[in-house]
Every structure is written in structure tokens, then in C-alpha cells.
Amino acid sequence: MKPHRLSVIHSLVVNYGLYKKMQIYRPYRASAHDMCRFHSDEYIEFLQRVTPQNIQGFCYVNDIVIAILELLKYHARVLYIDIDVHHGDGVQEAFYLTDRVMTVSFHNYGTYFFPGTGDMYEIGAESGRYYSVNVPLKEGIDDQSYYQVFKPVIQYVMEFFQPTAIVLQCGADSLDNDRLGCFSLSTKGHGECVKFVRDFNIPLLAVGGGGYTLRNVARCWTYETSLLLDEPISNELPYNEYLEYFAPDFTLHPDVLTRQENANSKQYLEAITRHVYDNLKMIQHSPSVQMQDVPGDIFPGADDTSAMMDEMDPDVRVSQAEEDRRVEPPNEFYDGDKDQDKPDDPTAPS
Structure with missing residues (x-):
């Protein structure tokens, strides 16, 4: 998860002009206290001692779980959808015993493929039985x-669970030609899933995930940003400081160069779909959750704007000027790190 990957994506989004269609909010830096909302104190203390000499593995802090916990303060039912090539094991485990969060993961499953979990018979337990898909x-x-x-x-899932908010993890390692993935999705195909979820018109938090061929991740998430904004963009990439990364075609949607045969027969996919449907039928109706008064923001370190918003009279309309104070000013929207890294080498180890 190299930070440089985000610089390339940021550059494409800026040079396509997509940022002009957004409201940009500045997040604050998460503290150890924030991360301990899900993780143990001992684990976070261990991470603070990690050095380049002893670092291993994919993801260390489950930011998605922490985000869902925050959404549950406001929403009765949250749906998590994961289209990363790897099983969404961390989020599933976090909510395995509850009916307020349904987790749905589409992933490669095999004995030798990380993390080795995600069998169709992992369906949740106790109150969460049938809420893991x-x-x-x-x-x-x-x-x-x-x-x-x-x-x-x-x-x-939408019919049976009836979520009031959706979190969509758009892992791009399910694209064709990913270094660690083994699927053959195109950027358009991957984006079609995002569009399908978007069109339910339910509050949606779209987040990144895996993706280990940098140029393809940048193309994919830029395209999906345009879909979420409903703003068509050209297949020809705009000039940007990383343009050489996208040689030789310099397009948003490169041709799919399938490396292996599709091992998923129509019958196999129909059997999975039928199995999911049969399990979802066991949910007689969407879970009834008594909504409580929404507690205030407990995060230390949040800026004063949140406190200001909490103190406002709910019966008084918020002016546009006050709302704009929460939005990132245009001159703060930087255009990426100007580092001099060479183009991504497809033969180099990730």
C-alpha cells in the first residue's frame, strides 16, 4: 500500500478536473484512541513499535470497521460489499455476531490464496447468523x-436486508493483470459493479482497497470516481506528471489481456447464487433496530467545526457560508507529491 500509489491517482483525478465536482473535506489524523475503538490497546502499542526491519503483511488497522462503527451511530443497518480479490475477512470477523451489519464478499477462494477464508458456508453466528454472505x-x-x-x-441482499447505508470496498486487485490477483475484470467491468450499487440511491461510502499494479489501480479508481460523480470522462488520459506510467496506450480503459482461462462455469455461479438466496430467505424480515439518540462525536483531535455544528440550533437553517467553512478551500487542494520515482516496473516484487 505504497503512498506513491495515491499520488498517481490524485494526479489523474485532478487533471481530469473531477475535483471541481466535489466538496473536499479535510480529515484529521487518527489517534491511537480512535484505532482502539476496534483494536486492542496492546495491538496498537505494538504497531507503534514497528520498524522497516520487522514489518510484514497487508493491512494493519481496520479503518473500514472503525468507519462502520461510526455509521452505526446514525444508521440502523449497514451493508458492507467487498469486491477485492481477497476475502474481506477482517470486516466479516468484526461483525460476525450481529444483525446490524451484513458483510458481502466476492473473492478468489482456494487453499493457497490469501487469506484462505471465505467459504460460502461462513454465514455468521448467533444474532448474525445469515448476515455474512x-x-x-x-x-x-x-x-x-x-x-x-x-x-x-x-x-x-438489498431486498432482504434493506440497508440504510452501504460501504463499498473497491479493491482493484480483482482487475486483469494485477500482480497478486488472479481475476480478469476490466476497468469498465469493475466500475459497472460500483455503478450498480450507486443506482440504489442509498447513502454510500466508497473506499479503496487492494491493487498492486499501480497504473491499473489509478485508472480504475479515477474512472469509478467519475461514475460516483456521474461525470463522463474521456478514454484518452489527460496530460499529467505520471503520464509515462500509462504507456504505450495512454488510455483509461486498456485492453484486457487475459492470462488464464475462466474457471467459473455458468452452473457453478448459478449454484452459488442459489445458495446465497436460500440463506437470505432465512432472514424473515429486515432486522428491527431501535434507534437511539445519536451521541456526539467522541474523537479527540477533531477540529472545532464538529463542536460548532453540534451546538447549532437544529431548528435554524444552516447558511451556505457556514456549510462552506467545513469544505476544503480550493487553494488547499494540492496536486500530489512531486517525487521522482520511476514508472512502475511490472517485474519488480510488490
Whole structure:
């Protein structure tokens, strides 16, 4: 998860002009206290002692779980959808025993593929039984096969669970030609999943995830930013400081160069879809959650704006000027780190 990856994505978003269609909010730096909302004190203390000599693994702090915990202060039911090539094991484990969060993960499943979890029979337990949905897929799945299972599964989930908010993890390692992935999705195919979820018109938090071929991650998340904004953009990439990374085609949607045969038969995908449907039928109705008064923001270190907003009279309309105070000023929107890293080498280890 190299920070340089974000600089390249940021550059594309800026040079396409997409930032002009957004309201940009400045987050504050998370503290150890924030991270301990989910993780143990001992674990966070250990992470603070990590050095380049003893670092291993993919993700250390489950920011998505912390975000969902915050959403649960405001929403009765939160749906988590994961289209990363790896199983969304951390979020599933966090909410395995509750019916307020349904986790749905589409991933490669096999004995030798990290993390080795995500069998279709992992369905949750206790109050969360049937609220964990797993769609284990085989290598080489293409756009059409992915749609065959993604769209009906999500449609069923929406009908049975009736979420009031959605968190969509757009891991780009499910794209064709990812260094660690084994799927064959195109950027358009990946984006079609984002668009499908967007069109339910339910409050949506879209986040990144895996993705280990830098140029493809940048293309994918830039394109999906345009979809979320409903702002068409050209297939020809605009000039930017990382343009050489996208040679030789310099396009947003490169051709898919399938490396392996699609091992997912139509019958296999139909069987998975049927299994998911049968489990979801066990949820007789969407869970009834008594909503409480929403507590105030407990995060230390948050700026004074949150306190100001909390103190406002709820019966008085907030003026546009006051709302704009929470938005990032245009001159604060920087255009990425001007580092001199050479283009991504597809033969280099991740």
C-alpha cells in the first residue's frame, strides 16, 4: 500500500478536473484512541513499535470497521460489499455476531490464496447468523461471469436486508493483470459493479482497497470516481506528471489481456447464487433496530467545526457560508507529491 500509489491517482483525478465536482473535506489524523475503538490497546502499542526491519503483511488497522462503527451511530443497518480479490475477512470477523451489519464478499477462494477464508458456508453466528454472505470465485473470472453472480446477489441482499447505508470496498486487485490477483475484470467491468450499487440511491461510502499494479489501480479508481460523480470522462488520459506510467496506450480503459482461462462455469455461479438466496430467505424480515439518540462525536483531535455544528440550533437553517467553512478551500487542494520515482516496473516484487 505504497503512498506513491495515491499520488498517481490524485494526479489523474485532478487533471481530469473531477475535483471541481466535489466538496473536499479535510480529515484529521487518527489517534491511537480512535484505532482502539476496534483494536486492542496492546495491538496498537505494538504497531507503534514497528520498524522497516520487522514489518510484514497487508493491512494493519481496520479503518473500514472503525468507519462502520461510526455509521452505526446514525444508521440502523449497514451493508458492507467487498469486491477485492481477497476475502474481506477482517470486516466479516468484526461483525460476525450481529444483525446490524451484513458483510458481502466476492473473492478468489482456494487453499493457497490469501487469506484462505471465505467459504460460502461462513454465514455468521448467533444474532448474525445469515448476515455474512460469501461468494467464493475461481481464477480467471471475466466481466460477464462476474455480473452473472454480482448483480443478483446484491439485488437479493438489498431486498432482504434493506440497508440504510452501504460501504463499498473497491479493491482493484480483482482487475486483469494485477500482480497478486488472479481475476480478469476490466476497468469498465469493475466500475459497472460500483455503478450498480450507486443506482440504489442509498447513502454510500466508497473506499479503496487492494491493487498492486499501480497504473491499473489509478485508472480504475479515477474512472469509478467519475461514475460516483456521474461525470463522463474521456478514454484518452489527460496530460499529467505520471503520464509515462500509462504507456504505450495512454488510455483509461486498456485492453484486457487475459492470462488464464475462466474457471467459473455458468452452473457453478448459478449454484452459488442459489445458495446465497436460500440463506437470505432465512432472514424473515429486515432486522428491527431501535434507534437511539445519536451521541456526539467522541474523537479527540477533531477540529472545532464538529463542536460548532453540534451546538447549532437544529431548528435554524444552516447558511451556505457556514456549510462552506467545513469544505476544503480550493487553494488547499494540492496536486500530489512531486517525487521522482520511476514508472512502475511490472517485474519488480510488490
